[in-house]
Amino acid sequence: MRGYAPILLLLLISMATPPIVWGLARLLRPKSPNLNKYMVYECGITPTTGAREKFSVRYYMVAVMFLIFDVETVFLMPWAIQIKELALFGLVEMLFFLFLLLFGYGYIWAKGALTWE
């Protein structure tokens, strides 16, 4: 576990950096509050509605598909390292897994989930 100590150290140091730098910048930067400055940007006109409205469902679908494929790559990773030890059995198993995955991939393609309009 010793190998993970520097990671923790680096994490702590990089977490300490933003407050320090922002604190430093606070000493240097001007501050002249003005209500117009604190409005959100919308090409110069006053925004009438908030931004948190409905957006395209495609983004949600991309997220779901990413979840499937990312889990798949995580499954592939240990096998990729152990390929020699797992011998023919492992190879056939993984090809079978990939075949199933390809089937699902073809299905979502046919359903039009991959087409972005």
Next chain:
Amino acid sequence: MTPTLTQYLVISLLQIVVVMGFVMTLVPLLTFAERKVIGYVQVRLGATRVAGGLWGAQRGRTHQSRTFTGGLNGFMWWLGRWPVISIFRGLPMFIADALKLLTKEDIVPIEADKAVFVLSPALAMVAAFTVFAAIGFAPGALFYFPAKFPYLGGLPFYGFLTDLNVGLLFILGVASVGVYGIVLGAWASNSKYPLLGGLRSAAQIVSYEVPLTLSLLVPVVLTGSLNFNEMSTRMATDIPVNGLVGIGRTLLMFVGFFVYTTCGFAETNRTPFDLAEAENELVAGFHTEYSGMKFSFFFLSEYASMITVSALASAFFLGGHYLLPFGLQPTWNHFFQNSPSAFLAWTCTPSILWFLLKIFFLLFVFLWVRATVPRYRYDQLMDVGWKFLIPYTLVMFVIAALLRYAA
């Protein structure tokens, strides 16, 4: 001699200072280099010609497209006439840029979610910097502390923070946390342009993460390692270069490198895939509402992740600490390992030099592509990611697995 835990932590601290120092100097230099490279490629009258001092760029009289000025401006112009020193032309712009970011007023919109708005650039930056813990810059110890050195005498100073055996997995895992910074920042702004930009950016990063990981699995399956040092060592020595398998491996790595680089461009939101900040559609994308140091943290994390992507590419495709890319090193070693020429024999040994040179070259490619290629359309981008790159990398992965199995 193994160090005690305290000694180990002290050395780690020193290594963190070196690595952070390296990144923190490389990122500003990269923005400077970006100006220069794009200036030269696109013949922009920017950092290549403006010799300007800090107190104004064009103070003198102009005669036949040359400006004669006094003071620092004139001095910079004079420096720029010399072949090598001319790279310093435009340096004042870079200093002014840094000063501007540091002294800019910090604006948080009233309607924004304050806590998330402040935390998200920090999150992006922390994710981009923690990644460097697992990148193996040097093959082993950079140097040993001299025996008389207080407290640390005789201990090695490594060119990496930790030699994780799951290095690649760690890097991919931590780097993907960065997308939260972008999405949360975009959402917290409570403004329309950042929201659209953030959604686009998230969908893009997430889509290209799959082919990126799959293309990285090609060298992993060929060598059977996730560790930086082991990867470059095995690439240079272990795998036999016998006929068809050796050629197939080199070809696969060559193609895989291009696929990986494409995905890397998309992952870091760089041109031609910088749709998250397409100026003509989305003003500035997810960081529209950010200013000053908060903006510069997003900026910093983007450039730091460029360095990460380059480091991964050079370790996993371009041979890492050895000279030749794509697994060609064993052939080179075979001919030159026992060469009488000291230089040729030296090119067979691992060195931090090769690794850094490859990183710098790839960083240059980032800038080069930005200056050359126009932006993609969003539906084209998603099509390339999902319909082309994923099946393509899957096929490559299967071929690599069969090759490894046959070897």
